[in-house]
Amino acid sequence: MKTLKKTVMILSCMAIAGGLLAGCGKKDTAQGTANGAKTEGKKYTFRLADTHPADYPTVIGDKKFAELVNERTNGRIKIDVFPASQLGEEKSVIEQVQLGAIEFTRVNSSPLAEFNKQFGVFSLPYIFDTDQHLWKFLQSDAGNKLLDTLETSKMKGLAYYSSGSRHFYSRKPLTSLADLKGQKIRVQQSKINMDLISALGANPTPMPYGEVFSSLQTGVIDAAENNFPSYDSSNHYEVAKHMILDNHQRAPEVLLISQSTWKKLSEEDQKIIKQAALDSVQTQREAWDKYEKQSEAKIRAAGVTITEVKDLKPWQDAVKPMIDKYRGEYKDVLDQIDSARK
Structure with missing residues (x-):
């Protein structure tokens, strides 16, 4: 009899615990970040390659981008930034991004021309009069369409970064x-x-x-x-x-993602990553202007x-x-x- 009572009590406790756990799981699924992005979905850890040192303006932009993605997915998508050519020089990194072996990179538009002929236009000399002229073009529909052409090269252009002259x-x-x-x-x-x-x-x-x-x-x-x-x-x-x-x-510099990685993401995650990239541009440009003046001095x-x-x-x-x-x-x-x- 005592054994029966003990068994009933154990089963009751297990049922209560199960209910509590189920309640916790439901709460976690419904929880969102401060800007409304939901936390349910797959967890990812990606790599972002950059050739420049850790304190360089492009890497500052990379890190801001990674930070925004992490915040807006409540830590579900983590992007580790590897500066100083730790993952290879630009050309080899681009090749690895095309294969999906590296998920993200920041690369100058000039070497991109070897993978996407349209980006060769930026290597033509003296076609932009000033930085204002350049950014007016980059932020136009024509500039955005140029980013989209990277899809034919197994990559997805996310944003432009400043690279001065x-x-x-x-x-x-x-x-x-x-x-x-x-x-x-x-x-x-x-x-x-x-x-x-x-x-x-x-x-x-x-x-x-x-x-x-x-x-x-x-x-x-x-x-x-x-x-x-x-x-x-x-x-x-x-x-x-x-x-x-x-x-x-x-x-300009270009922040991009492997097309194979992009296609694995949900539509919501794609929007978060694209917007985070665009929102990181201001941080990168401010860092660039400051660094450029310090470097010249x-x-x-x-x-x-x-x-x-x-x-x-x-x-x-x-x-x-x-x-x-x-x-x-x-x-x-x-x-x-x-x-x-x-």
């Missing part, structure tokens, strides 16, 4: 266009970039970003080209102390010889045949860029 710097004196003649200049792995260097009378030398410092140091190359923050953070200014400000390119204080180009016409005339060569291929986008100038 690019200039040449060298181990040798660099005060005019004539000084570039014959110099071996490192370029990103892009056909258009190689054509640009050739049009300016120099010798293009494509190589991964991580090899540039030692190549400048040993004389494998004479010069390279980049923006102020990259020139600073890479320490290239220590071995190439001459810079000329010609603003030849304003090629640091470089000048280090004794780098900096020459500003007063008259761009000789430079523009030198690259005109090259632009004409590609105009048919990019006519529609170039027309839209011209429209954004107005």
